[in-house]
Amino acid sequence: MYKIIDKEFLSENVARLVIEAPYIAKSRKAGNFIILRIDKNGERIPLTIADANIEKGTITVIVQRVGVSSHKLCAMNIGDALLDVVGPLGKETHISNVGTVLCAGGGVGVAPLFPIVQAMKLAGNRVITVIAARTKDLVILEDEMRAYSDELIIMTDDGSLGKKGLVTQGMEEVILREKVNEAVVIGPAIMMKYAALTTKKYDIPTVASLNTIMVDGTGMCGACRVSVGGKTEFVCVNGPEFDAHKVNFDEMMFRLNAYKTKEAEGYSDYLKSLESTAPALV
Amino acid sequence: MSKELDKEYYKAERKAEWRNKLRKEIKSKERTNVVRVQMPEADPNIRNKSNIEVNKGLTLEMAVSESSRCLDCVVPTCVSGCPVGTNIPKFVKYIESGDILGAAKVLKENNSLPAICGRVCPQEIQCEAQCVYVKKLSKEGSAIGYLERFAADYERESGNSSIPELAEPNGIKMAVIGSGPAGLTVAGELAKFGYDVTVFEALHDLGGVLKYGIPEFRLPKDIVDFEINTIKQMGVKFVTNFIVGKTATIDDLKNEGFEAFFVASGAGLPNFMNIPGENFNGIQSANEFLTRVNLMNGADANFDTPVHTGKNVVIVGGGNTAMDSVRTAKRMGAKRAMIVYRRSQEEMPARAEEIKHAIEEGIEFINLASPIEYFADENGMVNKMKVQKMKLGEPDASGRRRPEAIEGSEYTIDVDSVIIAVGVSPNPIIQQSMPELETTKWNTIKVDENMMTSVPGLFAGGDIVRGGATVILAMGDGRKAAQGMHKYIKETILAEV
Numbered sequence A: 001m002y003k004i005i006d007k008e009f010l011s012e013n014v015a016r017l018v019i020e021a022p023y024i025a026k027s028r029k030a031g032n033f034i035i036l037r038i039d040k041n042g043e044r045i046p047l048t049i050a051d052a053n054i055e056k057g058t059i060t061v062i063v064q065r066v067g068v069s070s071h072k073l074c075a076m077n078i079g080d081a082l083l084d085v086v087g088p089l090g091k092e093t094h095i096s097n098v099g100t101v102l103c104a105g106g107g108v109g110v111a112p113l114f115p116i117v118q119a120m121k122l123a124g125n126r127v128i129t130v131i132a133a134r135t136k137d138l139v140i141l142e143d144e145m146r147a148y149s150d151e152l153i154i155m156t157d158d159g160s161l162g163k164k165g166l167v168t169q170g171m172e173e174v175i176l177r178e179k180v181n182e183a184v185v186i187g188p189a190i191m192m193k194y195a196a197l198t199t200k201k202y203d204i205p206t207v208a209s210l211n212t213i214m215v216d217g218t219g220m221c222g223a224c225r226v227s228v229g230g231k232t233e234f235v236c237v238n239g240p241e242f243d244a245h246k247v248n249f250d251e252m253m254f255r256l257n258a259y260k261t262k263e264a265e266g267y268s269d270y271l272k273s274l275e276s277t278a279p280a281l282v
Numbered sequence B: 001m002s003k004e005l006d007k008e009y010y011k012a013e014r015k016a017e018w019r020n021k022l023r024k025e026i027k028s029k030e031r032t033n034v035v036r037v038q039m040p041e042a043d044p045n046i047r048n049k050s051n052i053e054v055n056k057g058l059t060l061e062m063a064v065s066e067s068s069r070c071l072d073c074v075v076p077t078c079v080s081g082c083p084v085g086t087n088i089p090k091f092v093k094y095i096e097s098g099d100i101l102g103a104a105k106v107l108k109e110n111n112s113l114p115a116i117c118g119r120v121c122p123q124e125i126q127c128e129a130q131c132v133y134v135k136k137l138s139k140e141g142s143a144i145g146y147l148e149r150f151a152a153d154y155e156r157e158s159g160n161s162s163i164p165e166l167a168e169p170n171g172i173k174m175a176v177i178g179s180g181p182a183g184l185t186v187a188g189e190l191a192k193f194g195y196d197v198t199v200f201e202a203l204h205d206l207g208g209v210l211k212y213g214i215p216e217f218r219l220p221k222d223i224v225d226f227e228i229n230t231i232k233q234m235g236v237k238f239v240t241n242f243i244v245g246k247t248a249t250i251d252d253l254k255n256e257g258f259e260a261f262f263v264a265s266g267a268g269l270p271n272f273m274n275i276p277g278e279n280f281n282g283i284q285s286a287n288e289f290l291t292r293v294n295l296m297n298g299a300d301a302n303f304d305t306p307v308h309t310g311k312n313v314v315i316v317g318g319g320n321t322a323m324d325s326v327r328t329a330k331r332m333g334a335k336r337a338m339i340v341y342r343r344s345q346e347e348m349p350a351r352a353e354e355i356k357h358a359i360e361e362g363i364e365f366i367n368l369a370s371p372i373e374y375f376a377d378e379n380g381m382v383n384k385m386k387v388q389k390m391k392l393g394e395p396d397a398s399g400r401r402r403p404e405a406i407e408g409s410e411y412t413i414d415v416d417s418v419i420i421a422v423g424v425s426p427n428p429i430i431q432q433s434m435p436e437l438e439t440t441k442w443n444t445i446k447v448d449e450n451m452m453t454s455v456p457g458l459f460a461g462g463d464i465v466r467g468g469a470t471v472i473l474a475m476g477d478g479r480k481a482a483q484g485m486h487k488y489i490k491e492t493i494l495a496e497v
């Protein structure tokens, strides 16, 4: 069992959980993720390791409520335990001192971006971070990002915090202003697609971290496959990071919706069940 | 596959008083006139809608009658067809004499998982193929697999199964990587020698392919769990959610005091065909489909994991994995559950019994055909596939006739679900984490005659060494490796003290 040591909400639908997992805390690197299962009826869901503490033997994950499993996870409390946690999975981010690195994160992509920002800074890079959200209340990890970035640009769709506009606008502003040696983009597939098109225009080598559907996370099923440069790759073992200019994002978006109807039905059933049991609980 | 037979040993065994007596009770001629037992099976039209086990198992009367067919041959050629050299005439004759627990004991001398092998071994090309009935009498072989299952089930159900005798604990720590049949066998054997054994498993459940691959209707999970429990009772520790090479490396485990290692990480990497449209939704590997159903209970609404099936389902391939997938798809409500296979039925690598069962259950076979492209609707969901007809040409290196495409023979099939079962490759995680480990060009791990790899103290066996093979070969490797590991410890650690 993997005990939850700490928990807080970063925004209405985003929670940070600190989980006991000593082996993973020790061996994880920036870019790695875990797969967890809440209980015996649960599915296996992948989450990036946002941070770790070797002494305490804990890892931190940041999860956004989007469906049944993430909802259940956000509803867990300190002292509760997860049935299964396995990792660290995936290849680590290739971190080196390249000069100036532009890190761009959208939505919950900001969470997996954080350990990369941290590692890039510690490797001696000039780090400029752009984070984007729909509105002020959904902006997460602002202070953490600021601590490890030479500059932090916040973009909101409605202009309620930072600048009004899309993540790509914030990126382009930086690119036009100064020499960027490398870019890292993480977020919803559609955001990564356009972020990659933006950096491609300026020939900036760009890495995207792909959040495909997964089952085992060890290369056994192929659920996570994507086309990169015309070749099929398994994200869990050969990724999650790939050359953003070669990823077929349109295919990836289709594949992310593979179980959409089933997941949506499951989620609405689940929410209904919560409502129907609610009176019994109070 | 076949083994050298120690003829003198079997001759001497055969002279045992009870065997002499039993042989005399019925004349050989009469024995050969007994009709081979028919396995009682669940009704095809009921079972193809449920998960009940297809083969119901023999009754005691059936088993005794079948065992009386066995001629207790002077040279039991059947034994040479068994990869682990099961003493077939001895266990069969125990059944005939009514000592079923005695029979189970004989089986366990060479095989720690007889209830499983009796169900899943391809007997028709192994032990039963070498039986004198097949070789000399042009009759159906002795039903060795059914009898093996009978004896093992009888022992389990009688509550009389015992844990094997264990040597004094020696406190030496051994690590096993992977809990499939190879890993389970090594763990059991090492425990018998007195070692302190820990099995590390990447998934959240134990058993490897026995759990996530082979479906309930062919191998009930309870049976696998029973065997795992026996190994637990022998003192073996199991750690799930632990990927050696990721969660901790072999070197980390060495630092924790493990002295020798057995890698049984299997051939879990699914192959695809790399043809256009293969990444459309609704097209998945057999591993994904079977894992969602068997490991994650995806077909049960009480579980959160979704699984995609359809009304018109095609499975590409002709092996056990393809048969398991197509029969599972049928059970999940497919109207047309189809096999598309590029050779003819005779070349199919699946167990003969599975093909027979599939036909009874209403599976369609589209043989001598190979997919060349998939098409999808506007949401990227597969809706058609193009296949090309094939013909058989000259035999290739494997001795099977090579399929050749017939130009201009393409046609399309309407599908809403496609499952790819065209083979697996070795799991790469351990190899990636240990560059010094020697591998073949297929990325299988190289081993010597003791199953030791190029890294001293690191042994390997099962599918990670052979590529996709069989349960019994994985177990055979496990037994051999346990001997090798014991020898290694005696020559290194124990020699030092």
Ligand SMILES: Cc1cc2nc3c(=O)[nH]c(=O)nc-3n(C[C@H](O)[C@H](O)[C@H](O)COP(=O)(O)OP(=O)(O)OC[C@H]3O[C@@H](n4cnc5c(N)ncnc54)[C@H](O)[C@@H]3O)c2cc1C
Binding pocket: A033, A045, A046, A047, A048, A049, A061, A062, A063, A064, A065, A066, A067, A068, A069, A070, A071, A108, A111, A112, A210, A211, A212, A213, A214, A240, A256, A257, A260, A263, A264, A267
């Ligand atoms: C390597 C990797 C790292 C990840 N890291 C994080 C993380 O740090 N924090 C986090 O909140 N999430 C992360 N994800 C995504 C997370 O795994 C999914 O959000 C989660 O599995 C959804 O489960 P659910 O049952 O709550 O929702 P579901 O019911 O499965 O899905 C609900 C909705 O979300 C969509 N969806 C499903 N899976 C994904 C996905 N992978 N990406 C985007 N949309 C999806 C579906 O189309 C559906 O509409 C990561 C995914 C991967 C592959």
Ligand SMILES: Cc1cc2nc3c(=O)[nH]c(=O)nc-3n(C[C@H](O)[C@H](O)[C@H](O)COP(=O)(O)OP(=O)(O)OC[C@H]3O[C@@H](n4cnc5c(N)ncnc54)[C@H](O)[C@@H]3O)c2cc1C
Binding pocket: B120, B121, B122, B177, B178, B179, B180, B181, B182, B183, B200, B201, B202, B203, B207, B208, B209, B210, B213, B214, B242, B243, B244, B245, B264, B265, B266, B267, B268, B290, B320, B321, B322, B324, B351, B427, B429, B430, B461, B462, B463, B464, B468, B469, B470, B471, B472, B474
């Ligand atoms: C659907 C299907 C049907 C089959 N039907 C038959 C049949 O009827 N008869 C027959 O004889 N054979 C059959 N086979 C083949 C047979 O199951 C395999 O040959 C056999 O299971 C191989 O055993 P193994 O112990 O080498 O590996 P596996 O059973 O594959 O077990 C390997 C285990 O190692 C774990 N693992 C991998 N890497 C790591 C790591 N780094 N750290 C920790 N754990 C790890 C895996 O999660 C897995 O649990 C079938 C196979 C499939 C897929």
Ligand code: SF4
Binding pocket: B081, B082, B083, B084, B085, B086, B088, B111, B117, B118, B121, B122, B123, B126, B127, B128, B144, B145, B148, B472
């Ligand atoms: S283990 Fe398999 S091959 Fe050997 S006797 Fe039993 S069924 Fe036959």
Ligand code: SF4
Binding pocket: B069, B070, B071, B072, B073, B075, B076, B077, B078, B079, B088, B089, B130, B131, B132, B133, B142, B144
């Ligand atoms: S070859 Fe056939 S008949 Fe002879 S001992 Fe073996 S099983 Fe019995």
Ligand code: FES
Binding pocket: A213, A214, A215, A216, A217, A218, A219, A220, A221, A222, A223, A224, A225, A234, A235, A236, A237
């Ligand atoms: S999640 Fe199964 S292969 Fe990647």
